[in-house]
Amino acid sequence: MKIALDEKEIEVGENALIFDVLKENLSGKKFKTCIAAKINGETLLDLSQTVPAHTTAITPVTADSEEGLQILRHSVSHIMAQAVQKLFPNTKVTIGPSIENGFYYDFDAERPFTPADFENIEKEMHAIAERNLPFERSVMSKNDAIEFFKKKGELYKAEIISEIEADTVSLYKQGDFIDLCRGPHIPNTSFAKAFKLMSVAGAYWRGDEKNPMLSRIYGTAFADEKELKTYLNRLEEAKKRDHRKLGKELGLFTFYDDVAPGMAFWLPKGMMLRTILEDFLRREHLKRGYELVQGPQIMRKELWEKSGHYDHYRQNMYFTEIENAVHGVKPMNCVGHLLMYNNSLHSYKELPVRMFELGLVHRHEMSGALHGLLRVRQFTQDDAHIICTPEQLEDEIINIMNFSADLMALFGFSYKLFISTRPKDSIGTDEAWELSTQALIQAVKKEGKEYQINEGDGAFYGPKIDIKVTDAIGREWQLSTIQVDFNLPERFQIEYVGQDGERHRPVMVHRAILGSLERFIGVLTEHYTGAFPTWLAPVQARILNVTDAQLDFTREAVKKLQAAGIRVEADTRNEKLGFKVREAQLAKIPFILVIGDKEVEEGGVNIRLRTGENLGLQSLDETIKTIRDDNDKPFKTGGMSYSFA
Incomplete structure (x- = not known):
């Protein structure tokens, strides 16, 4: 060949x-x-x-490629299982796949494993690696494999094999350990050079609480020690940046899982942060030709049946009954926007119609999946729907990409584009899906952007562009999405009168730039480590007096800064100045303004930054200018601005 x-x-x-x-x-x-x-x-x-x-x-x-890492990690999960069974001989193995950033293996053990077991397990894993044991593949008939694992007492494996629709199965052996596996694997155990066990958790067999509780050990592996060390350092940095920890320390938000699991309670400083962000978004959308709208929270079930959400999304929806009629709590805003478009007949001269809503939505998430602001049941989308002619579609997609690029640059994110194609569970014709997908691809190509195809990950009603950003420590987050939809306009029979006087079917574009505000604020908190830029900081300045002798001037300074639109507060407690400065730094206040006798005499403040830098004595007018200039710094380019009230 x-x-x-x-x-x-x-x-x-x-x-x-x-x-x-x-x-x-x-x-x-x-x-x-x-x-x-x-x-x-x-x-x-x-x-x-x-x-x-x-x-x-x-x-x-x-091993350092994406596919190679998955193979390596899957192989290391086998090595871990071999080590576990040697150290804990009565342990039964179940499944051990590679996952994002690592692997896990579920065990039926005599007692649950704990992190205290990791040292001995890792030591045995290293010993196995040093033996250079080859991963040997063999094929066995399905029936023989079931009997083989039953004789070994591995009933979980026998159960898995019994449900495989094939005459034969493949097994992999390293040393005296053999496992059911599709493969492939590393050539031998010596390729497992850099690995680390990370955590333990309980997991029901096959996710069913009626089944036995298993002990799951998570780990990670990399091609070499340097990459492993980099990853572990990043995890440590991520712990410092955890938005749940920072949210509590900075007084931004809290959760009460006993009364409203997956739903945030916004505290005053967090609500101020949200309000600044929301007001900024509204202004930016108005500048770009969007109109502000708002739809109701609940609508009758028949509407969700018409849209396709009931058939394809109802497991993620909440329902309630009003006067014997079932209503769905909205998980998305698109249906309401379609109804508003249909409120009147539109001419081609009025298109595109761009409707923007900071829409509150509810989606059911399993309690185990909830994670601070990053995975919630109630959230607000910076949601918009653009209804346009097919000829306008490409330009609208490009405009959204540019809008997203401007905002990502403002927050200091780099990003990548992914085009997600038709999933198995979808609605609409092949022709509509092909037109939609090609429209996205052509728009991206026209702008000269690089992109990757994400097969089968589109929405059920249309393909989409997903924009994934990279934060300050190299983690990827999916934020913006642009979805082209020929299906819902057809289902809701929306139309426009064309230049020929006839009625035509428009195209609908679903888009969100930041995505969920809750999730975005969580990501942003971790990106900035809670030290928000001055324009976003809930409190931009804190004034500290040295003694009670400066109280009158402190109050005067607060009023003057407030009148200039600066978000300022005063700490007039009878505490040592060093203590108050340290607390202001921990609260990540951008500007710390100290007033002592000299400052009163000069009619100014001594400016310190949260970084510890001292700008020295400035008059109140100079201080206002200094804060304003820092507020405006991120907006020097890109055509965006954030003005003081």
């Missing part, structure tokens, strides 16, 4: 091993980093397997 490998064409004999092919045709350094191979750009195989017939290309897979 003639096969493409590493940008050259080679000849491969019948029944050749992938291992031998790569060894003969790659440099020694490159070959040593290979842990698997991809055949024809699709199928991942072990190096120990033969080159399949009809192979046209072989791509080496290294």
Whole structure:
């Protein structure tokens, strides 16, 4: 066979091993980093397997690639299971997949595992790695495999195999440990050089509370120690930035899970932060030709049936009954916007219609999935729906991308674009989906943006562009989304009168820039470590008096700064100045203004920053200008502004 490998064409004999092919045709350094191979750009195989017939290309897979990391982590989960069974011989194994950033394995153990067990398990894992045990693949008939695992007492494995719709299954063995697995795996255990066990949790077998509770051990693995250390350092940094911890320390928000799980209670400073953000968003949307609207919170079930939400989304919705009629609490704002568009007949001259709503929505999330502001049941979307002609669609998508880019730059995020295509559970015709998907791709290409295809991850009614941002410590967050929809306009029979005097069907674009305000504020809190830029800070300045002798001037200074639109408060407690300065820094107040006898005499304040930098004595007018200039700094470019009240 003639096969493409590493940008050259080679000849491969019948029944050749992938291992031998790569060894003969790659440099020694490159070959040593290979842990698997991809055949024809699709199928991942072990190096120990033969080159399949009809192979046209072989791509080496290294441990530091995305696919290689998944293979490595899955292999390390097997090594962990082997170590656990050696140290705890009566433990039964269940499943152990790779996951984002790591892996886990669920065990039926005589007692739940704890972090205190990690040291011994990791020590045994390293011993296994040092033995260079090969991962050996074998194939067994389904019935023989069931009997094999039953004899070993591994009833969970036997149960899994009994439900596999195939005549044969593959097993992987390293040393004396054998496991049911599809593979592929690393060539041998010595490739597991850098791993760490992270945490334990309880997990019901197959997620059913009627089944036994298992002990789940989470871990992570990387291609080398440097990458592992970088990841662990990032986790430590993430702990410092945890928005739940900072939200409590800064008095932004709280949760009462006993009365309203998954729903935030916004405290005064947090509500001020939200209000600043919401007011800013409203102004920016008005400048870009959007109109402000608001729809009701609950609407009759029949409406959600018409939209398709009831069939495709009802498991995530809340319902209530009013006068014997079932109503759904809205999980999205699009249906209300469609009804408002249909309130009158539109001419092509009026399009596009851009409706913007800071819409409060409710979606059911499992209690175990709730996570501070990042995963909630009640949230507010910066939601908009654009209804336009097909000819206007490309420009509208580009305008949204530019709007999103402006806002991401303002907050200091870099970003990537992903185009998510039709999922299995969807509505609409093939033609509509093709038109929608191509519209997104062409708009992105026209702007010269790089993008990746995210197969099958679109909304049930249309494809979408997802914009993922990278924060200050390198984590990715999905924020903005742009969704093209030919289906809901058809279902709701929305129309416009064209230039020809006939009625036509418009296109609908669903979009959110920040996404959920709750989630965005959570992300932003961690991005800034709670030290919000001056324009967003709930309190921009705190005035500290040294003694009671400066109280009158302190009150005068507060009034003057407030009159200038600055969010200011005073700390006039009878405490030492150093203590009050430290508390203001911990509260991450941008400007700390100290008033002593000298400042009263000069009619000014001594300015300190939360970073510890001292700007010295300035008059009140100069102080106002200093704060204003810092407030305006992020808006010097991009056409956006945040003005004082």
